[in-house]
Amino acid sequence: MFFSFVTFLIGQAGLSGLEVALAVLFLALIKGQLVGHYFMGLGSVRGIWHWPVFVWLFIPGILIGTAFYLSYTTG
Template sequence: MEQIQRKRWIRPCTLVYLVMIALTLITWWIGSTAKGGLELSLMVLLFALVKGQMVGDWFMGLHFVQGIWRWPILIWLFVPGTLIATAFVLSYGG
């Protein structure tokens, strides 16, 4: 059977790469121009966790894995991410 190949305008990994670059630039901009603050710190942390999940899913290839090996990176991001967020909330008297 003849297969019809559709040409992708961009590879998924390239799209992920560009999103990660954009989030990194926003993080740097926040660090360079703002004076900090709990909301900005948590936003920056969230960006980092999203980027981490992108690396796990699309660069490490865990998006294409089923079963327990699908989750280690997500769990790794969640646990220290939650602890870091808790410590920062507490440092602001939360």
């Protein structure tokens, strides 16, 4: 809930820019990892079963972060 509240405050403050966008993306990735770890119960699972959520968050996170960076540097 803390990360969601921080994201809300960033939006209410009207902050913008590459650093803010990447920070909000990072908070979203952390929240997704926490959901997989605690609510989906993957924190206590042995073997490779906790990796699909990490990969599912990591690959789109890298692609979205790269898109933010490229749009910032070219625009």
